[in-house]
Structure formats: structure tokens, C-alpha cells
Amino acid sequence: MGVTMTDSRTGTTPQADRTRHTVVVPASINMVQLLGPADENLTRIEQAFDAEIHVRGNKVTLHGEPSEIALAERALEELVSIIRTGQGVSPETVVRVVGMLRSETKERPAEVLSLNILSNRGRTIRPKTLNQKRYVDAIDANTITFGIGPAGTGKTYLAMAKAVQALQSKNVNRIILSRPAVEAGEKLGFLPGTLTEKIDPYLRPLYDALHDMVDPDSITKLLAAGTIEVAPLAFLRGRSLNDSFIILDEAQNTTPEQMKMFLTRLGFGSKIVVTGDVTQVDLPGGVKSGLRVIEGILDGVEDISFNRLTNHDVVRHRLVGEIVDAYERFDAERQQRTERARGEAR
Numbered sequence: 001m002g003v004t005m006t007d008s009r010t011g012t013t014p015q016a017d018r019t020r021h022t023v024v025v026p027a028s029i030n031m032v033q034l035l036g037p038a039d040e041n042l043t044r045i046e047q048a049f050d051a052e053i054h055v056r057g058n059k060v061t062l063h064g065e066p067s068e069i070a071l072a073e074r075a076l077e078e079l080v081s082i083i084r085t086g087q088g089v090s091p092e093t094v095v096r097v098v099g100m101l102r103s104e105t106k107e108r109p110a111e112v113l114s115l116n117i118l119s120n121r122g123r124t125i126r127p128k129t130l131n132q133k134r135y136v137d138a139i140d141a142n143t144i145t146f147g148i149g150p151a152g153t154g155k156t157y158l159a160m161a162k163a164v165q166a167l168q169s170k171n172v173n174r175i176i177l178s179r180p181a182v183e184a185g186e187k188l189g190f191l192p193g194t195l196t197e198k199i200d201p202y203l204r205p206l207y208d209a210l211h212d213m214v215d216p217d218s219i220t221k222l223l224a225a226g227t228i229e230v231a232p233l234a235f236l237r238g239r240s241l242n243d244s245f246i247i248l249d250e251a252q253n254t255t256p257e258q259m260k261m262f263l264t265r266l267g268f269g270s271k272i273v274v275t276g277d278v279t280q281v282d283l284p285g286g287v288k289s290g291l292r293v294i295e296g297i298l299d300g301v302e303d304i305s306f307n308r309l310t311n312h313d314v315v316r317h318r319l320v321g322e323i324v325d326a327y328e329r330f331d332a333e334r335q336q337r338t339e340r341a342r343g344e345a346r
Contacts, residue, residue, distance in 0.1 A: 019066045023076055025058040033083055034076075036091065044094040045075060071101055081110035092128075099312065100130050107133070118161045118168075120213050125161045129313040132158060138305040139273055144263065146251075147275040148291065149309030155275035156249050160209045162273070163245040167227070172270065173243040174227050177206045178262070180253045181232040203230050206249060233258060242267035251276035251291045253283055259290030279327070 025034065035042040035055065046053050049072045051064030060076060062069045078097045079089050087093075093113065100109040112133045118125045127133040132154050139145045139162045147155035163175045207230065210219060214228075222228040233254065248254070248262055251274045259274075266272055276291045283289060298304050311325045 018064055019069050020061060020063045021069050021073060023060040023062065023073055025060065025076070025080060027058060029058070029080055029083055031055070031058055033089060034079060036089065040091050041079070041089055041094050044091045045072060045098075048072075048075070048094070048098040071098075074101055078109045081108075082113055085110070085114040087114065096128060103130070105130055117158070118165050118213055120215070123212070125158070125213065127158065128154070128315045129309075131307070131309045131313045132315075135307040135309065136162065138307050139271070142303050142305040143270075144266070144272045144274070144304045146291075146294070146304075146306045147273065147309065148278060148306065149313060150277050150279065150311060152314040153309035154313065154315050155277075155309060156205070156247070157209050157212075159247050159273040159275055160206070161213060163247060164210075164213045166245045166271070172245045174229065174245075176236075176241060176244050176246045177203070177210075177228070177230045177249070178233050178236060178247065179203055179206065179249045180251070180258060181234070203232070206230055206247075233262060236265050237261055239265055240267045241265045241270055243269040244271075246270060246272045248272070248274045249276070252278050252281045252289050254290035255283070256288055256290045256293050259294055279331070 025031065036044075039055075042053065042055065049064065050068045051062050051072050053063075053072070054061045062072050064072075075094070075097050078101070079094065082089055082093065082097075096113065097109040100107070100112065107130060112127060112130055115126050115133060115136070116124050117127075117136065127136050131149075135145070135147050135155070136158055139159065145159075147159060149155055160177075163172075163177075166172045167175055210228070210230075214222070219228070223230070233248065244267065246265070251259065253276075254262065262274075263272065274291070274294075278289060278292050281289045281292070295306050299306075311322075311328065
């Protein structure tokens with residue numbers, strides 16, 4: 001990236017294994033942009049590494065354990081590379097860069113966080129985690145891609161961005177967005193309004209994502225022309241969908257039969273992305289989720305990819321990731337208690 005570093009060992013005391021490095025940030029990089037307003041980014045870097053950090057001008061001096069200093073240097077390199085792409089750097093960016101570096105992944109954080117999928121009205125959509133980038137890459141590489149993970153991990157949003165990108169580049173002629181209309185406490189027949197009005201709440205999240213990616217005036221025209229179609233899953237039965245980018249959202253609420261019906265709608269020149277969260281099934285008791293069983297059926301089939309996202313990929317409010325993590329711990333502990341109770345009963 002063009003930074004230069006100097007290295008010196010400190011003393012013969014119990015801290016003799018501590019190292020002091022000085023990183024010289026290129027003059028072309030705005031230090032406020034790197035360090036953040038009121039040094040917010042610098043604070044996150046200090047919190048992330050067991051190191052003392054001092055900044056004077058464009059020189060950053062790091063003092064601490066050699067392994068921690070090496071990682072901190074790499075973090076600064078990645079942040080400078082991100083700034084050079086024209087992006088801003090936030091405390092969240094720092095956290096994601098550090099997380100990727102500590103996971104020892106082969107991919108460079110700057111490459112992951114600088115991948116542009118779609119731009120609209122001055123806003124660029126790009127993956128924010130390593131798993132998200134792998135998910136996006138899988139969509140490019142495969143005809144059928146499954147994105148499985150908890151709420152807030154960008155499963156549907158990134159799939160929608162890839163669909164709009166494919167339409168704009170004329171790789172497909174239309175986008176078809178679908179969801180199963182599972183009744184959660186209320187029967188459709190008892191809800192007020194026409195059939196369209198009854199099913200609209202199930203499809204609203206898809207419309208919301210679409211509005212982030214396509215100009216509102218264009219959406220109306222595209223829907224009227226059938227270039228973008230938003231429909232409940234049941235409405236796809238009996239159709240063959242050619243030259244289309246097809247997204248099935250909330251797929252955990254499909255039965256195995258519905259999942260088979262949906263996947264066999266695939267026509268020539270089309271892509272399918274299936275998204276869902278197997279921990280949030282709303283099907284009636286005793287009904288199997290099509291998403292839960294499909295991997296065991298299709299595992300090993302060429303041109304089909306299964307991608308898992310976790311609480312570490314949550315890109316909503318920080319608390320969403322912590323809530324997901326808390327539920328996972330609770331479920332694991334409950335499963336352990338159940339297994340212990342069964343063992344004692346024997």
C-alpha cells in the first residue's frame with residue numbers, strides 16, 4: 001500500500017519481547033479519514049489489539065507483543081487500501097477488518113469490503129463480511145444458490161442486489177421474487193381486502209429491498225411490464241421460468257413438496273437463490289421444513305451451492321447479532337438439558 005515501517009526491540013526487562021514499530025502512512029491519505037472523527041477508528045484499533053498506539057502527523061507508532069503489532073500493521077494497511085477505493089472508514093469497518101485478520105482467511109479484508117455489486121442514487125451495495133462475499137461469489141458461480149442464516153445477515157438483500165445487477169447487465173430478462181404465504185395466527189380468508197391486499201404483507205420486505213436498489217418511478221413500470229414479478233410461492237406452480245433471476249425468500253416456511261415444486265420451475269438461462277433461517281420456522285407443528293431437508297437431498301449435486309451465514313455476519317444493529325448469539329446459546333443449553341434428562345431416564 002506504500003506505507004513504510006521501522007522496527008526496534010525494547011529493553012532487557014520482562015517486556016523484552018515487546019516490539020515498537022512505526023508505520024508511515026502515505027501523504028495522500030487523509031489521517032482524519034483513517035483515524036475517524038475524534039479518533040473513533042483509532043480507539044477501536046487500540047481496543048482490538050494488545051498494543052499502545054501513538055500518532056504524530058502521518059506516523060503511527062505501535063508498541064506491544066510482536067504478533068499483535070504485526071496484526072495491527074496489517075489492519076492499518078487494509079484500512080488505507082479501503083480508503084484508496086474511495087470508501088469511508090467507520091468503527092464498524094475497523095471491527096470487520098480485525099475480525100477477518102484474526103480468522104486468518106486467505107482473502108484480504110480490503111478486497112472483501114471493496115466489492116461493488118450495485119450503485120443507486122449515490123449508494124453502493126457491497127458485502128460487509130467474508131461470508132457475505134463468499135455467498136455473492138457463489139451466486140455468480142452457480143445456477144442454484146442457498147443462503148442460510150439468521151435475520152440481518154443480508155441473505156435476501158444481497159440476492160436482490162445480484163438480481164438487479166443481472167437485469168441491468170441483460171444477463172436475464174426478468175426478476176421473480178417469491179415467498180411462501182404462511183399464516184401466522186390469522187387465516188388469510190379472515191383478513192380484510194382482496195387477495196392481493198391479503199398477501200401483500202408477506203411480500204412487503206421484498207418490495208422494501210427493491211426500493212433501495214431501483215428508482216421508485218422505474219419500479220412501477222417494471223412491475224407493470226412483468227419485468228419484475230413479486231408473487232406468493234403457490235402462484236409459481238405449473239410454470240417454467242426461463243431467462244429469469246428467481247429468489248425464494250423465507251424458504252424455511254416451505255414444505256419439502258413446495259421446495260421441490262419451486263426448484264423444478266427452473267428454466268433455461270435462469271438463476272435461483274433460496275434464502276431462509278432454519279431457526280425461525282412458522283409451519284404448523286409436525287410439518288417438516290423444506291429448507292431443513294434440502295441440503296441432505298441435493299448435497300454433492302454440481303452447480304448447486306449451500307452457503308451459511310452466522311451471527312458474525314449480522315449487519316443490522318449491533319444488538320441483533322448479540323440477540324442471535326444469545327438464542328443460539330440458549331438452544332444449545334436446552335438441547336444439552338434434554339439429552340441429560342433422556343440419559344437419566346434410561
